[in-house]
Amino acid sequence: MEAENTLNIGLAQISPVWLNRDKTTEKIKSYISDAAGRKCDLVVFGEGLLPGYPFWLSFTNGAVFDSPVQKEIHAHYIRNAVQIEAGHLDDICRMARDHEISIYLGIIERAADRGGHSLYCSLVFIDSDGTIRSVHRKLQPTYEERLVWSPGDGHGLQVHDIKNFRAGGLNCWENWMPLSRTALYGLGENLHVAVWPGSVRNTVDITRFIAQESRSFVASVSGLMSRDDIQRDMPHAAMILKNAPKVMADGGSCIAGPDGRWVIEPVANEEGLFTAVIDLNRVLEERQNFDPAGHYSRPDVLKLTVDRVRQSTVAFIYKKA
Numbered sequence: 001m002e003a004e005n006t007l008n009i010g011l012a013q014i015s016p017v018w019l020n021r022d023k024t025t026e027k028i029k030s031y032i033s034d035a036a037g038r039k040c041d042l043v044v045f046g047e048g049l050l051p052g053y054p055f056w057l058s059f060t061n062g063a064v065f066d067s068p069v070q071k072e073i074h075a076h077y078i079r080n081a082v083q084i085e086a087g088h089l090d091d092i093c094r095m096a097r098d099h100e101i102s103i104y105l106g107i108i109e110r111a112a113d114r115g116g117h118s119l120y121c122s123l124v125f126i127d128s129d130g131t132i133r134s135v136h137r138k139l140q141p142t143y144e145e146r147l148v149w150s151p152g153d154g155h156g157l158q159v160h161d162i163k164n165f166r167a168g169g170l171n172c173w174e175n176w177m178p179l180s181r182t183a184l185y186g187l188g189e190n191l192h193v194a195v196w197p198g199s200v201r202n203t204v205d206i207t208r209f210i211a212q213e214s215r216s217f218v219a220s221v222s223g224l225m226s227r228d229d230i231q232r233d234m235p236h237a238a239m240i241l242k243n244a245p246k247v248m249a250d251g252g253s254c255i256a257g258p259d260g261r262w263v264i265e266p267v268a269n270e271e272g273l274f275t276a277v278i279d280l281n282r283v284l285e286e287r288q289n290f291d292p293a294g295h296y297s298r299p300d301v302l303k304l305t306v307d308r309v310r311q312s313t314v315a316f317i318y319k320k321a
Contacts, residue, residue, distance in 0.1 A: 004163045005280040007191070010040035010273050011264070013198075013253040015224040016052040018231050021080040021088065024051050028105070029095055034273050036099035041128075042162055043273070046195050046223035046253075047106040047172050048121050051080040053197040055225060057144045059243035060236065072235040074148060081110035081119055084132065089124065097130025102162050104169050104221075106195045108149075109135065113312050118150045123169050123195055125160050134158040138171040139180060155310040159187040164280050165217075169193035175206055181214070183306045185293040190216045190258075190283045198222040198249025200266045207266075211256035215286040217263070217278050218256045224271055225249035258286040 012031040017023035028045060035043035047053065056062065056073055064070060082088045089107075096103050102125070109122040121138040137152025157180070159168040168184035168191075175181070175194045184192065192210055196202055203220040211218040225248040230241055247269070255263040255276055263276050290296050 006277050007042060007163055007165050007280075008038075008040045008275060008277050009191075009219055009255070010035040010038065010043040010275045011219060011221045011253040011255070012043055012045045012273050013222055013224060013251050013267060014045070014049070014271050015226070015229045015249075016049050018052040018225070018229045019077060019080050019234055020231060021051040021082065024049065025088075025091065029091060031273055032092065032095045032099065032101065032103065035275075036095075036101050038273070038275055040101060040275060042102045042104070042167070044104040044193055044195065044219060044221040045106055046221050047123075047197050048108050049223050050082055050105065050107045051077075052108070053223065053225065053249070054145065054148045055244070055248045056236075056240050057147055059240050062144055062147050069236050069239070070147075076235050077108070077148065078110060078117065078119065082107040083110040083112055083116065084124075084135065085112045089126070089132065093126055093130040093132065095130075096126045096128060100128045102126065102128050102160070104167075104193050104195065106171065109137065111137070113310065114150070115313070119148060120152055121145070121149045121171055122152070123156070123171050123193075125158070125167075125169065127160065128162075133160055136169065136171070139174055139177065142173045153309065153311040154183075154307045157183045157306060157308065159184060159189050162191070165191045167191040167193055169195065172196050172202070175210060179304055181210065182293070182304050185214055186304065188293075189214070190280065191278070192216050192218045194218060194220045196220060196222040196252065198224055198251050200250055200252035200268050203252035203254055204266050207254050208256045208260045208262075211258055212260035214292060215258045215290055216283055217258060220252065220254050220266075222252045223249050224251050224269070258283045
């Protein structure tokens, strides 16, 4: 039982091979191998890592309507996005199964059930059997993200058992949404996974806040991105390079314990796999005085309703012959 109450978690803070799905997949696979070799039970990757965050919008006048530049880059983004139904995550699922390791992975999803041309910022959970158990589409893209990502739905607000832990996850600023967090708390979450494109200024405060609010472990996992990561063969690379700062994402991956104290302090400007062993007993201790979905809730006064229907534009009804 003691072994089931501890979890070795790996934070894979890496840069993508930006907007190149196949090459970024190979890099992710190498980090899964590393995590397995270091006996991790769970490895987590940042928001939209496969194939990358849309940093170009800030440097190419992304809001210009009907711009040939934006159209060409967007088409490139779609071509390199992940369509799960096409098998783009099959190799990663096989590695999860072969190494008996669970994975949270941020992807840009080209959703077949929404026609296959619009993009969603999705967080995928793959269990140690290599099965995709949930795909959470970001509920509300932030600011300029709305130029390339579509709003998601509640279908992926799920939690998953890893040993005796129960993990759930949200994308970036979703972690600021109190009701999104509450949905996961109500499902028994005690390990909260927060994925980010990469910024210490985001993770340094909210990681500890969520840990204190939920009395759970919180793992924030970020990506990295610098001017050197811009692929020279992508559309309009010269324009992006001309306007991009040296560093666009500086990491900030970290883990806070259920008392809000650091297990791993935010790591900046360093690529690598950062690991820690966490103990479920610490959650049980901190829930003694506060449990946001249990003894310190008032469902007779305040209650949340969650719609888990996967949204789609078209519903086909078949009449039996």
